[in-house]
Amino acid sequence: MRLSPRIPDIARLAGVSTATVDRVLNQRPGVRTATVERVMRAAVELDYMPAATGAASAGAALPAPMRLSFLLPAGHNRFIRMLGDMVGYAEEHWAPFNVRCRAEFIASFDPQELAAALRRHGKRSDGIAVMALEHPAVREAVSELAERGVPVITLISDLSNSRRAAYIGLDNRAAGRTAGYLIGRFIGAREAKVALIAGSLSYRAHEEREAGFLHVIDELFRPLQVVGLREGHDDAEQNYRQTRALLEQHPDLAGIYNIGGASDGVARALKEAGRDQKIVLIGHGLTPDTRALLIDGSMDAVITQSPHTTLMSCMRIFTNLRDGREALSGVEGTRSQVIFRENLP
Numbered sequence: 001m002r003l004s005p006r007i008p009d010i011a012r013l014a015g016v017s018t019a020t021v022d023r024v025l026n027q028r029p030g031v032r033t034a035t036v037e038r039v040m041r042a043a044v045e046l047d048y049m050p051a052a053t054g055a056a057s058a059g060a061a062l063p064a065p066m067r068l069s070f071l072l073p074a075g076h077n078r079f080i081r082m083l084g085d086m087v088g089y090a091e092e093h094w095a096p097f098n099v100r101c102r103a104e105f106i107a108s109f110d111p112q113e114l115a116a117a118l119r120r121h122g123k124r125s126d127g128i129a130v131m132a133l134e135h136p137a138v139r140e141a142v143s144e145l146a147e148r149g150v151p152v153i154t155l156i157s158d159l160s161n162s163r164r165a166a167y168i169g170l171d172n173r174a175a176g177r178t179a180g181y182l183i184g185r186f187i188g189a190r191e192a193k194v195a196l197i198a199g200s201l202s203y204r205a206h207e208e209r210e211a212g213f214l215h216v217i218d219e220l221f222r223p224l225q226v227v228g229l230r231e232g233h234d235d236a237e238q239n240y241r242q243t244r245a246l247l248e249q250h251p252d253l254a255g256i257y258n259i260g261g262a263s264d265g266v267a268r269a270l271k272e273a274g275r276d277q278k279i280v281l282i283g284h285g286l287t288p289d290t291r292a293l294l295i296d297g298s299m300d301a302v303i304t305q306s307p308h309t310t311l312m313s314c315m316r317i318f319t320n321l322r323d324g325r326e327a328l329s330g331v332e333g334t335r336s337q338v339i340f341r342e343n344l345p
Contacts, residue, residue, distance in 0.1 A: 014042035025096045043096070048330075066099040066318055069121040070155075071114065071130040074105035077199070077234040077261030079285030080131065080156070081105075083307045090308070097315040109200050109233060111135035118142065122150045127318045129168075132159035134204045151321050153314055157205035166327045168313045170336050172205040175303050176212025176259070178338065179282045182301050183255040184221035186280040191223045192254035194280075195246050199234040199260025209259045227253070232262065239265030247273050255280035264289045267298040286339050294341045302339045310334065 007025070011018045016035060023031050024039040031039075072084045084103040094101060104121070107113045111133045118141040121128055128145065132138055132154045139162045142152045151165035158167040183194055196213065198206045210229060217224050227250055232239035239258065243266045246253055256279060258266050263283035270276040276298040283290060286304040293299040313331050320329050339345070 009046055010039060010042045010048060013046060014039045048096075066097075066126040066322060067124065068099050068101045068314075068318060069125040069128045070101065070103040070314075071106050071117050071121065071128060072103060072155075073108040073131055073234070075108040075234050075261075076236050077285070078287040078289055079261060079304070079307070080234075082287060083155075083310065086307055086311060090311070093308075093312070094315055097319050099315060099318065109133065109202055111137045111202070114138050115141040118145060118152070122148065125150060127151050127153070127321070129153040129155050129314050131156045132162075132164070132204070133157075133202050134159065134207070135202065151318065151327075153317055155310065155314070157203040160204060165321060166317050166331075168310055168317070168331075169205065169334055170303075170305055171334075172208035173212040175284070175336055176209035176214075176257075177216040178212075178303055178336065179209070179257045179259075180213040180216035181220065182282050182338070183257060183280050184217065184224060186300055187221075187224065187254050189221075189223060191225070193225050193227050193250050193252055194255035194257065195227050195250070195253060196229040196257045196259060197232050197239055197242055197266060198229055200231050201229075203260075206259045213257055213259075224255075232258075232260065232265065234261040236262040236265030236268075239263070240269045242266075243269035244273075247275065253279060256282070258283040261285055263293060263299060263302075267293050270298060286337075286345075291344060294339065294344060297341070300340070304337050304339055305334050306337075 007018050007021045011021045016039060020031060020035065021039055024036050070084060070087050072080050084105060087101045087103040104117065106117045114133055115137040118128060118130065122145045128150065130152060139159060142159060143163045145152055146163035154164045154167045156169045158169065196210060198210060201207045214226060217226060230242040232242050239262045247269065256266060266281060267276060270279055270281065281299045282301050283299055284303050286302050290299060290302045294302060316331050317327050320327055
């Protein structure tokens with residue numbers, strides 16, 4: 001799959017600086033009309049934006065913006081909260097796509113509420129991005145929106161056998177395998193116990209991460225014993241209690257894979273037990289909280305993805321669909337990153 005173009009690529013083709021490209025794409029003043037047109041032509045030629053948007057930004061009449069809704073689970077998952085906040089405060093970055101975005105946080109782990117929100121937003125939106133729950137009610141709501149011509153993109157967690165337009169997120173089975181490989185390598189070739197804490201297996205992403213983790217442990221690290229999975233609903237307090245229970249039941253526990261969010265709850269229980277520098281902890285989502293846990297050694301690694309790139313991919317997919325192109329035209333696959341204390345960005 002070819003890489004998506006970036007601002008330096010547009011600058012090279014247009015023969016201008018990256019600062020000029022940034023000013024043009026974000027419609028800031030102070031750039032000559034001829035230069036604006038040259039930058040826009042380069043952006044369209046490189047498939048950075050649809051031709052209609054480029055022409056409008058260069059001076060033609062601008063069509064009404066697409067109305068996009070992002071439906072995300074409410075709760076304590078700070079990576080998801082960061083993603084939702086970015087929808088609003090990064091509005092200027094979406095200007096080249098001629099869209100208007102809003103984010104709404106829906107009651108976590110409630111498929112009926114999510115299905116109702118999909119139908120509600122479908123009446124006033126031109127496209128919806130959603131972190132989907134694996135449930136027939138959600139699948140039916142997505143199908144109804146597809147019938148009405150309202151495309152739905154699934155984020156972070158996909159929806160099987162559905163009519164969604166595209167999925168943007170990690171290969172979650174590979175992410176789980178990565179976590180299993182890291183824990184196995186950190187613990188070493190010895191008999192030990194490891195545990196998993198998920199947000200909820202109602203998310204296909206969490207189910208796939210668990211499956212990937214178990215497969216790689218069985219393939220490569222047979223001495224490790226997986227002592228079961230607990231659900232913490234991405235809530236720090238629940239994760240704290242689940243971890244305390246695991247420590248009491250398995251005093252020789254050597255590793256924990258937190259499949260979902262709220263790793264701070266897990267780390268707090270480990271610190272209270274004096275085990276935070278002894279038990280390997282792998283989690284997801286680089287946030288201020290997980291960054292601090294990496295620095296103090298409570299976490300050993302974080303598997304993450306770029307929230308800005310995730311949102312940018314959504315914008316490209318929606319504009320592709322609006323202009324009759326293939327949904328994933330010019331969209332780069334989501335890349336996972338493994339962050340340690342020593343390579344913190």
